[in-house]
Amino acid sequence: MNEIVRALLFALITAHITTMCVTIYLHRTMAHRALKLHPFISFLMRFWLWLGTGMVTKEWMACHRKHHSFVDAEGDPHSPRLVGLATVVFKGVFLYTEAVKDKEMVEKYGKGAPDDWFERNVFSKRRRLGVLSTLAIDLLLFSFPVGLVVWGIQMVWIPFWAAGVVNGVGHAWGYRNFDSKDTSHNFSPFGILLAGEELHNNHHADITSARFSRKWWEVDFGWLYIQSLSLLGLAKIEPAKVSLY
Template sequence: MSERLKLKTDTLVGFIAVHALALLALLPWYFSWTGVVIFTLGLYIFGVLGINIGFHRLLTHRAFSCPLWLEHTLAILGTSCLQFSPAFWVAIHRRHHHYADEEPDPHSPIKGFLWAHFEWLLVRAPDMKPGPMTDRYARDLLRDPLYAKLERRKNWMKVRLAFFFAGFGYILVRGGSFIEAFQFGSSLFIWGGPLRTVVVWHSTWAVNSVTHIWGYRSYNTPDDSRNNPLIGLLAWGEGWHNNHHADPTSARHGHKWWEIDLSWNTIQLLMLLGLATKVSMPSPNLAATYPKTKTP
């Protein structure tokens, strides 16, 4: 670790705490089928709608347009994944595309797998301060009063905490003994909060680490991006990362029929409902722009 980088102790403690809470899901006392349902729905609602579609394909790359109420809803869902505010997330990701696998890339595995996966989140780098970063890369978002407000005084974190403890609300409305209600509320909290957060974290982080190391390349992009079928499935389409680097503004990341992209299928549903318009499709010139070469 460079001497200029300082450890973010608060973030490290937060990561350890959330992972430890997630591990409580292994204990039978915290199990409930309702918790499993909330976890599964949470993966889709917060991970797919919030991060993949909201933060990534819509806010970062403007791969489609939608009504402002829907954009803001997707952004709030993404905010509750504890992956920074919308504007800062967008700024980091745009810088990633700008310098993919070069020194200024915030999370390239050229500095090691663990660095790309999560170590970069644990250091205070002088050139990664939210203010200058959002000013440089996400000024369009800061013009929106909601995103600007989330940026101030860590308001995005308050939104996240409200979601985090929502499971315990059940204690107040559920009948039975206090212990039963507490156990049920704890189950919803552990499965729907920390466990879901940890799974979405590692899905997003694997796109930064795994898909810049392992997989096949359909396009000879100047970076090390790869299409990884496992991450393609686990991260709901975000693992077709070489396709994405070849054509960042496309709403569809899976290009071949078997490159399953469930985030894209959701955008197709939004199109059917008339909620997604000006949808960018993969450029027909990609194969000529990035002639295919053998994966080294």
């Protein structure tokens, strides 16, 4: 296999794992408490997110919970209705960065975030060290500039697909299973690329559910992984508090 193909596969597999960590750990577990993860799995995911994104759990939880609290209204950190779809898709990461500068907001909405030694001394304090370590690993694994391109793909993956496409398109285009009082849409029935985050209207209809798919033809990859972790005794799925059936 030539180096370009190996590099592309590596970039896509690592980006997929990062997407899983965002949806399973940050979103469904930490922000919404829809499941409990084994502490070791939680730690691994937090460590992976530090390497792959430099994002801090408490800040992500706060920004996302604020989105649910103010959805589509003044105060929503990334509403296409307020700032336009193109701005959220292409500059969503800057909207996120701007929102989490508000430390009072982070304290208010980020309750229950990890506050252990690693969080204080590594993940929050040395957030650039994680992504720079990933750059070093990529350059060790691949020649220059292939390793640099792999790193570029890994670094723009979450800012574009999660902060951009999910937050933007998920409130603009697609179909709706539930008549929620917001603009949330399911923009693809196949939650493969974004691990179920595509089913955004289903999620807004019941934020307490660890499962984002609702119809038999909808595929939620995040849910498949959660079920596998649960079978292995590494996750405990909380019963959804709102019944949609």
